[in-house]
Amino acid sequence: MENEDPRRTNVDSQTVQRALAGDQSAFAHIYDTYAKSIYRYHHSRVGNTPDAEDLTSQTFMAVIEALPRYQHRNNFTAWIFQIARNKAMDHFRVNHAHSEIHESVADPAQSDVLEALVRDESRARLKSLLHLLDEDERELIRLRYTAELSFVEIAHLLGRKEDAVRKSIRRILDRLSIQMEAQNA
């Protein structure tokens, strides 16, 4: 996770130019590179499949509309995730809902019952602690661990320095770690 996802580095200015020229393979490339990450990001925010699908659709339709205005600065990931974030914010404005990190589906194939119990307990504690984070911190966690963006990409997206993003996430992790430790005690 430290490095850029190699799939994402492939959407370069030529791909955008080809898309602007109507090249279907360029649109396919953009979609294949980002669709899953953006869906995951939206699902993490809204917590249900229909809304996540709707927001993912809205995001990609907005990409089509906004693409002629895009100017390449090696930050296509930040650009497309900015659109995704805006769509999510619009959704919450309309629905007066709050975003949260949602629990994943339990793994039915879990064979070690004791280990599963420990893990579930740990997950539940962590989940409750995540609710205590402020929205900016939750967004960092979401971008990093759900959308799986690199530090560089998050930095571009949020208009911050990479080092600052790295430190912020580290601070959140340290705090969560201490809180988890305290709860265990």
Added chain:
Amino acid sequence: MPEFIHPSELEETLKDVSNVPEPDVEFMNSLRARFIAEGHASANKNQETQMRRKTFSQRLTWALAVLMLVTLIVLSTQPTVVNALKRLFGYVPNVGLIDQSSQVRMLVKPVTVTRENFTVTVEQAVLTHESTVIVYSYSTPPDFSPDPGLIDTRSPSVTLPDGTRLEIIQGQRVAAQDCSTCAMRYSMQFGAIPANVESASLQLPGLIGTPIGSTPQDWSIPLKFRLTGPSEIAPVIEYEVTPAPTETASPASTEPAINIPTQEVNTYGVTHGLDKVAQLPDGYILYGHVTWTDRSIRPYGVSANLSSIKDANGVDVSFDYAQIQSNAKPEDMRQDWAFKIGKDFVAPLKLDFYMEASLDVDGGSFTFDPGPAPKLGQKWVINQDVLVDNKIVHVLSVEQAGIEPGYFQFTMQSDSNIIDAFIIDPNYPPAGGGGGGGGMPQIGEPFFSGYGYQMPLPQGPRTMKFFSIGVLVPGDWALTWSP
């Protein structure tokens, strides 16, 4: 004793907690198809809109400005005449201009290979002493709906009977509207195949544009070549234009068989001319160029924009953009153009161009403050005059425009020949931006320039700096041409 949770372990748990269910495959495939289709349609629509804009007739303001400048240009321009006609070039559809000064060969016949319901057809091959161009297309099964994955961009190659491998020099996707079954059609250029080699094979690692592994891999398609017949290559007339003696140069007195005025003005050293015309069964492709000598202009910084074509009766002749064939490098200070027209017109044709140059500028800035919470669609009046390149630009207003927050569109106007501007906020990196244009540029009319901020939006007053400007190059850049 509580167990200490290491950050790496915590990260794993975080990923686990942050995990979400996998998206529905049917939904993802459906959205993929919609995104590709609507993206493609939108791009085509944008291109058509751009073309329509360029066909608008010039308005009075622009005409008057040009009229005033023409007087100056007539005094400084050396009239030119067509000096020679040559027929070294030919034109092959999907391939473009080819040098036929030596023998040209083509495919004996198209070759089709089908594997697992995927079909690759090598439709054309054109072999000259300079290069080998191969045009191929592929089709996919009707129910082909691959899972998203890394798109195949591996390059084809050509293998000769002695094992020599020719790597691709350049390739491009070409139009396939005439082929209802084609998913994609590509034109690939390789090095020249020796004249005594009568066969080769095209090697495709995969089908470009599809997810790797979703289609049959490692295609080898046998090709056989033959000499071309005279009717298989469309003729191309090459115009060589040289300056004529000043004392005898007058369009009215010389009346060459093909009248191609080429103007040269002192401003930026811009020269504009017609180079070649390909004569096709259904029309013509006109190839031309613009060059300049002023090194203050950015690379590829001058563009010849065709605004309209009128025939001898003043009737608008529709045109389309054609594939430009140019090897111009930035240091060449040259841009080429190509337009396709039909045959239904009364000669001669008059091609009206306007010439735009992009200049770097250092400085000229203004400030505005959008306040703490700017809204989409909100406008601010700026009304500041900025000195840019020794000319005044009136920055009139700004609007948070578009569909996403953070994008600001500035409205400007200049009584000089500035018609476009690229501005930056040096304190904040952009998420996007660019000049706005908006159809035929007219001196004195408003133009637009945008700047997209990365979010979250910075607070407080912003200082915007002019980075480059677009200017109309003085001159009458019209060309007249008769078949």
